[in-house]
Amino acid sequence: MLRTWKTVLLTGVFTLTLTGTSYVSPDLFPTSNVSAASASVNAPGQLKKAETSQLDEIIKRGYIRVGMTGDYKPFSYLNPETNEYEGFDVDAAKELAKDLGVEVRFVQTTWSDMMNDLLADKFDIAAGGVTRNTARQKTAYVSQGYITFGKAPLVRAEDKDKYLTIEDINKPSVRVGVNPGGTNEVFVRQYLPNANVTVVDNNLDIPHLVADGTYDVMITDTVEAMTYAKADPRLYAALTDKPFTKSEKGYMIPRGDFVYASYLEMWMDEMKLQGKFDELYKKWME
Structure with missing residues (x-):
């Protein structure tokens, strides 16, 4: 009899404790069946229709x-x-x-x-x-x-020691050829305002015009300067190890x-x- 009374008392205390802590055991209180799939479908992220990439x-x-x-x-x-x-x-x-x-x-x-x-x-x-x-x-x-790479001057081989700084190039007497609309022209406009600048529509023409003496300097990327200097011994890619910029x-x-x-x-x-x-x-x- 004593053992039965203790069992009833302990069961009641345990039930009240779980209820007080907001824990509801499915064994003690029946609940409706909530679908996990339904919850995921109704999640905010699922309501948006993904745009086509x-x-x-x-x-x-x-x-x-x-x-x-x-x-x-x-x-x-x-x-x-x-x-x-x-x-x-x-x-x-x-x-x-x-x-x-x-x-x-x-x-x-x-x-x-x-x-x-x-x-x-x-x-x-x-x-x-x-x-x-x-x-x-x-x-x-x-x-x-x-x-x-970086911006550097492409010059004639005979002038390889003549145009080594911005100050050397930024003079009215220095003729600079540059292609339009790209970062080469942006650089020239910003750093060489005093040079005698000519915009040449076809970028491929400028190295040859430097080689034949029409222009003194072409400001371009180190990689392009080296490519043209390698193909034409009349040209020299200056400052490729220490270009004016780094990009x-x-x-x-x-x-x-x-x-x-x-x-x-x-x-x-x-x-x-x-x-x-x-x-x-x-x-x-x-």
Whole structure:
């Protein structure tokens, strides 16, 4: 009898304790069955309809459109003899298309029109020696860098010790040739206001015009300067070890597309990890 009384008392205390702590045992109080699937469907994040990424559109259409100027060796060059693009970023674009399982189609643009053409959906990605900077990042999405470079003077070999500083070049007597609309012109306008500057529409013409004496200096990237100096013994790429600036090259896509941007960044990581960017550097720049 005593044992039965103690059992009843303990059961009552245990029940009151659980109720007071807001714990409700399913064994003590029956509840309605709540579906976990129903809760997940009604979660706030599930109520939003995901927008289609440009990545999905590229894969669906079966090709990626790559915007290039075709005038910027060794990154992109539209060979007039073959009417085909060639260069570091041409090969990189083909690798990107291969990884996506699509074809690549190159779309010609200019440095002045590149941003507007990208925003007008004339191509999916801009490549071919695009410099990473905050000005471009305000309007588009610029990827991580894949090669470091700086602005430096391309001069005649006989003048290799003549134009070594900004002060040496920033004079009315110094004739500077520059292509329009890109970071080369931005640099020249900012740092060489006193030089005799001429804007040359075709960037490919400027090295030859320096070599034949029409201009004294071409301000360009160290990589391009070395490429032209290697091809023409009349030219010299100055300050390639200590350029005036330091920047990186990247790729540019429309901003606001997280899926597309994430894929691009991972693809670039893989290109670096697998040594493919190094292979392209050796092919086009050494």
